[in-house]
Amino acid sequence: MANENLTGALRGSLQLIESQDSGNPTDPAETSPLREAVPDSLDELFAKVNEAFGQGLPSAVTDETLYALVLRYRAEALKWEQDEQIKRDKPKTPRVNKKSIAEALELDI
C-alpha cells in the first residue's frame, strides 16, 4: 500500500526505467565433439580460458571447462568452511589479568 503522507509531498511524473540487460550474451559456447581432459588446478583452468580468449575465441571455452572451474571453487569453499570452523572451535586462551596476579603476589607492577 502506498505511503500516502510521503507521496503527498511528491508529484506524480515518475518514470521507472528498466535498464538494458547488462549481461553480454556472446556466441553460444560450442561444445567440443571430443570430451577433453579437464585440468585440475585453478591456474591450469584459467590458463586454458586465457588461451582461448587470447586467440579471440571466447566461445571456445566449453561449458565443461567452466564447470570444472566451478567445481574447483566449490572445493575451495569446503576447505575454507572447514578452516573457519577450526578457528571457531579453537579454545580461546584466557586473557591474563596481570594486575590481579600482581596484587595476589603482592608485586609492584
Add this chain to the structure above:
Amino acid sequence: MTLTDTIEKVRAETNSSFSTRVPGLQLAWDSTSYDALDRCPRYYQYSIIEGHGLDGEENPHLKFGTIFHSATELYAHERAEGQDHETALLSSVRHALEQTWDFKLSRPWASTEPAKNRKTLLRSIVWYLDKFQDDPLETLILDNGSPAVELSFRFDTGFTTSDGEPILLCGHIDKVVKWNTEIWITDKKTTKMDLDDNYFKQFTPNSQVSIYSIAGIITLSEQIDGLIIDGAQILATGSKFRRRPIPRSQDSLEEWLRDFQIKITEAEAYAKQQYWPMNRKSCGFGRLQCQFRPVCSAEPAMRSEILNSAYPKRLWDPLIPR
C-alpha cells in the same frame, strides 16, 4: 572535425542533469552527487560539476563491484526465465570471464588491488550464487514478467528551483524482493571490511538508503520497509556473505526529504554565485583525507592546473541509466 563529430563531442561533455539556464545548478540528483554536496561544496564542485577524480574504469573496487553486480543480475534473469541453478551459474561465470578480459591488449584484467582480482571475483560469484540458490529473499516479478533487478529510476520530487525548474531524484536499484510478507529493496556491497555491527552502522543515517526507500515507495506503489544490505567481504583467501535489513520509517524519510530540500536551496545559491565554499572540517588527514586535499592546499591560482593534470575527468550524469 565534422559537424557530427562536434555534436557528439559536445553531447559527451554536457551533463544532462544540470540546468541549461543556471550553469552549475544540478537538477537531477542521485546519492553519489548528493553525498558529495553534503560532504563539502568544493568537493562537490570538483568531483561532480567538473567531473574530476571519478575514473571508475581504473578503480579496481568499482570494477570488481560492477562485474559482481552484472554477473548476479544475469543469474537472476536466467532463473526468472526458468533456467536451473547450474545453467544460470555457468552463464554468470562466462559473463564474468569476458568482462575481466582486456580484448584490446589481449590479456586478463590486471587489478591493482590484491584481494579484488579476477580469481577472487569468480570465486565470490560462485560462492555467492551457490549460497543463495534457494534465496529466502524472493525476487519480485514485474507486471511485464521481468524480474525486478537492476532497475533505474527517476522521479519528480515536487521541489523546484527558484526559477521553477523541477528537481529530480535518480538511482539504480539492485533488486526488489519479498521477504516473508514484506517488500524490501536489496543492495549488494563488496568490501574488504568485516561485515560486523560497525560495518552496518554506516547505513543509518545514509542518503542512498533513504533515496532508494523513497524511490521504492513511489515507483512501485508498495509499502517498502527499507533496504537490505547484501554484503560480501572479499578476502585474499575467501569470501564471506552477510545480510542485514536497514529499516526506514515514514518519519525518517520525511525528515530526509526536508533536509534534501534545504540542501538543494544551498546548491542553487552556490551555482548563482558560481562559488562553492570549502567545508574545512571534511578535509581529514592521513589515509582518510579528502582526495582533493592537495588541490585545496595549493594557492588558488594553481588549483586548476593541479586538477587538470592529476585528476582524470569522467562525466557523472545521474540521468544516464546504468
